[in-house]
Amino acid sequence: MLQTYLKAENLKFKRSLFRKLLIFIPAALILISMIFIFIGIGLGGFSSSIVGNWCMPIASLSIMFLCHLVNNKDQKHKYRTLYSLPIDLKKIFISKTILIALNLLIISLLLSFITVISECILSGVSVAMGHSGYYLVGYCLLWLSLLWQIPFCLFLDQKAGFVGSVIISLFASASGGLFFSLTPLFWFFPYSWTARFMVTFFGVLPNGLLVEADSRYILNVGESSLLVLISLLAMLVLSALFSRWYGKQVYRK
Template sequence: MLPAYFTAENLKFKRSLFRKLMIFIPATLILLSLVFIFVGIGLGGFSSAMICNWCMPIASLSIVFLSHLVNNKDQKHNYRTLYSLPIDLQKTFIAKTILIALNLLIISLLLSLITVISESLVSGVSSAIGHSGYYLLGYGLLWLSLLWQIPFCLFLDQKVGFVGSVIINLFASAFGGLFFSLTPLFWFFPYSWPARFMVTLFGILPNGLLVDAGSRLILNLGESALLVLISLVASFVLTLLFSRWYSKQVYRQ
């Protein structure tokens, strides 16, 4: 039954801003990274600036925007589309979460493609193609570390509104990336997980500089696998928790 809920949610956003954000977000990230290079902030190069900006805080803000658009689709109709149907609201929330996750995955894949193209201009086509699988894996693992934010932001958007969600996620993402990500405390502050993965997978520090080879900040294979597992468990638990919350918040007339 869950595929039917996902299909229903997906059809709501045909030719909408929600779909267009899959292009707008990478385009915005490219422009922002070029600005950073121009003013001398992206000292590690264009690819480093783009990855750093994605981890802190564009990815979190993208999830806030996507979550708000998903919530707003039902809110602007006063939930009449839910009241009149004999549906499982818990499955509806899960479908919304999956929809945002898939859109975020497409954005991540586009970013990996952009990184390959930019590296081919700098290092040559053969070198970039040889590292394309590595970039794909890197952005894929960054995507996994962001999944827990989706159910949380769907919840947060309804509780504190869009502006409040932006402020909280902007502050938490920047704070986690700049402070907690380089300390052992990053295990306990989920907003720092993408930044620590960035250091490990791409060798880029939160300030945009390249990390030294063999640095203690680079997670080993076991630690990386543990962080992936924690991210997946956190995503599953929060989705289950907030889906139950959602089913109790929206009442049928």
Template sequence: MSQYIRILRAEHLKLKRTFTRKLILTAPLLTLFLCFMLMGGRFFQSGSLNWWYTMILPGALTLMCSGVLRKDGGKLRYRPILSLPIPASLSWLGKIGEVVILFFGASMFLWVALLAVGLLLPGTISAMDSLLGTLAIFATFLWQIPFCLFLADRVGTFVTLIISMIGNFGAGVIFLPTSDLWWIPYGIPSRLMCAIIQVLPNGLPVPAGDPLLDQSVILPGLLINIGWFVLLSFITAKAFQGKESK
């Protein structure tokens, strides 16, 4: 564990004064700015959370993953870390952990900002619901961190960004009303957010009495995507371990 903490600290130091670390603030602020300009009013808080997970977060998370990889990848092709006397898989888990920290920081900054704005503007959701929504988005997006790291390493940032944007928005719209949604981890955040903030991925309110308002799906949805996070972290770490033999 102490070795992993040292790896996390090293990953954190690599990002000092980089755009990747600044995304903790710039991505939530962009969300708030766009929502204020296009919506505002009593729907500002719920609208911001909706914009966050459907439009801004997929891109921001991809850029975080790409930024973490860029320090050791590129022309160096990970030689600085592959030459260290530590398992390559542990270095990969360190990169996953660093993106998790960045993502959590951005999530909490967004929630605090929504609380502050809520003191000035009337809202449609409570502070606890906005916190639950923020944490639900965080937990259900975690699996995308090892997945995006793997894709960015193999196919590049641009392709990963396109896959992320289409997957997150498309799955939420196409599979939301169907039982197939539970097999598509991209779509689970949309299902949970319908129950928590009562807003569809397209920004419209969920109609009263709609089954999408059922909150019993929250815990299963969280467990499914956290399970994907653990599984993909293990699989991608093993795949990165294979670079030592090349």
């Protein structure tokens, strides 16, 4: 039954900006990284600049923008297409979350592919192919650490509006990446999880410098596994919490 809801949500965005962002976001990251390297900010190299810009703050902004587009599709009709139909609003919310998560996964896979291509050009094909699996796993783990933001941003966009949500996301992402990700407090500040995974799997610090191989900032296998579990648990809890909130909206109309 949930598959039907997901197909219905997906059909809403045929030939829309929502789909085009799958290309626009990676293209924007490539352009930003090239500019950063040109002006001397991308100190760790092109691939490091891409992952650094993705983690702080473009990933959070992308989620916020995707959530706004999903919400705006129904807001334009004042939710009459939802609240007047005999459908389960909880499943609608979950299908929206899954749809955004799948689009975010595609963007992450494209970024891993771009990273491999850039390494082929800069370091050679053999070196790039040897690290391709590592890049793929790394971007997938970054994706996992971002999933909790989707249900939260769907809720935040409706409560604070698009501009307010963007400001909150920018501030929280910057705070998490720059101030909490390299401290023990990162466990309690979800916006810092992605930056800590970036340090661990890509060896890039929030300031763009490369981390030393034996740095205390690199999580071990146990800590990384725990952070993955916490990220998944946060996503499930927030999805259940906000889908229940969304399901009650029909009674307020």
